[in-house]
Amino acid sequence: MNMPVRDDAIEVTIIGAGIVGICCALSLQERGARVTVLDKAGPAEATSYGNAGVISPWSCIPQSLPGLWRNVPGWLLDPKGPISVRWRDVPSFLPWVMRFFQAGSTIEKVARLADAMDALNRPNMDIYRRHLRGTGHENLLQDSWYLHVYRDAHGASLSAIGQRLRIERGAPVQIVPGDELREIEPAISPVFQSAVVIRDQSRAVQPSALGKALADKARSMGTFFKSCEVTEIRQKPGHRWQIICDREYRETGNLVIAAGPWSMKLLKPLGISLPLASERGYHLEFHNPGVTLKHSIMDAERKFAASSMQNGIRSAGTAEFARLDAPANYSRARMLESMTKELLPDLNTGDTSEWMGTRPSFPDSLPCICELPGQRNLFAAFGHSHYGLGMAPKTGQIIADLVMRTPTNIDISAYHADRFKKHGQSQ
C-alpha cells in the first residue's frame, strides 16, 4: 500500500499518536502529504488505549447542561458518584468550572454545541470503516446499540434534554421496558426496569487495537512513526517549525499538535493559553467474565459504560479532576466492581485489571481544531474530552483540509481556539 510521495509533497509532523493523531496521519496521507508522527509512548497507548469504545454518530450531548449544577454537590459527596476532585487541585480548576457551567447555561447555547458535536461525530462509522478496509481488522468495529438503563420503570424518558437533543438531530431512539431490555441483553439484572435504546451506532471491541491497526495502515501508506518525547517547539523563519525531541532537532513545514491532555505543555511557552482541563477516567476490565454483552450499556444513574471487549467485559467512566501529573487513584476503578456486579449479577469478578486515562477537556465539550491564531502552519487537534474516539476520523479530515489549504465541507468556526476570547473573556 506504500504510496509514492512526490518530491514537492507537503511535509507535516504530528505530535501524538493517540487516535486523533493517527486519524490525522491517515487523512493527510490520503491527500499525498509526507507525514511523520512523534510519540513518547506508542500508537494508542495513552487515553486512546482504555476508553469505553463507544463510537456513536449520535454523541451530540455536551457535558454541561442547564440545571446540571444542582446534581454536582450530591455527586461529589457520594464516594461512588460519577465525579470526584482532588481537593488540593480545586483552585486551579475553578476558572474552568465557571466556564463549564456558562457553556451549558441555556438551551440555545447547548443546541449550538450539540450541532457542532453532531457535525464531528455523524460520519465517524463510515470513515472508520473506510480506514479499516483491507487491513484485516475490520471486525474491530462492530455494529451496536447504546442502552441507557434505569432502575425505575419510569426512569427512561425521551423528554430529558439529552435525549431531546439527540432526537432533534435524527437519532433513532426509543424506550423499552425491563422485560424487553432483558430480551435484548439477557445478562442485565432485573433491578433495571427501563432503558433508552439508541440504535445505529458502533463500538470498538478493543480501542487500542483499533488505533494500532490504523497506525499500521498509515505506516503502510508511508507515514513515519518515531518514538520520542517532544520537549519544545519553536517557530523558524519562513513559517517553518523546529521540534526538539529527545535532544534531537527536527524541522517541518507544518506541525499538528495532537498530544491530547499534554498539548498545552507544548503550547504555553509560545504564549498560547487555552482552558484545557485534565479530566481523568478509569476502567476496570473483567477477564473471564462469564457473561457477554452485544451492545454498549450505560448505567444512567451511576454514569459508567460497560461492554464486551476482546479481553472481557470493560466498565469505564467516572470524571476525576486532578492535575495532569497527579498520581492515579485506583479506588475510582475498583468501585466499578460492585457497580458492574449490580448491573450484571452473573459476572465473574475474580480476575480484573485497572487503568487510568486522561481526557483532554475544554469547558464546552468541543475540541480545538484550527490553525492556531498568529502561528502560521501550527495546527491544533486536541481537546476531544469524552468523545475523542468518535470525533477522531472527522478531525483527521478537517486537519488534512487545513494543512492542504483546501476548504472544509463543514463550518468549523465552533472548534476555533479564538472562541475562548469571545465576549471579553480572558484566557
Ligand SMILES: Cc1cc2nc3c(=O)[nH]c(=O)nc-3n(C[C@H](O)[C@H](O)[C@H](O)COP(=O)(O)OP(=O)(O)OC[C@H]3O[C@@H](n4cnc5c(N)ncnc54)[C@H](O)[C@@H]3O)c2cc1C
Ligand atoms: C474512561 C474513559 C472512557 C472513554 N470512553 C470513550 C468512548 O466510549 N467514546 C469516545 O469517543 N471517547 C471516549 N473517551 C475519550 C477518548 O478516549 C479521548 O477523547 C481520546 O482518546 C483522546 O485521544 P487523543 O489522541 O487526543 O489523546 P491520547 O490518546 O492521550 O494521545 C495523545 C498522545 O500524545 C502523546 N504525547 C503527549 N505529549 C507528548 C510529547 N511531548 N512528545 C511526544 N508525544 C507526546 C502521548 O504519548 C499520547 O500517545 C473516554 C475516555 C476515558 C478516560
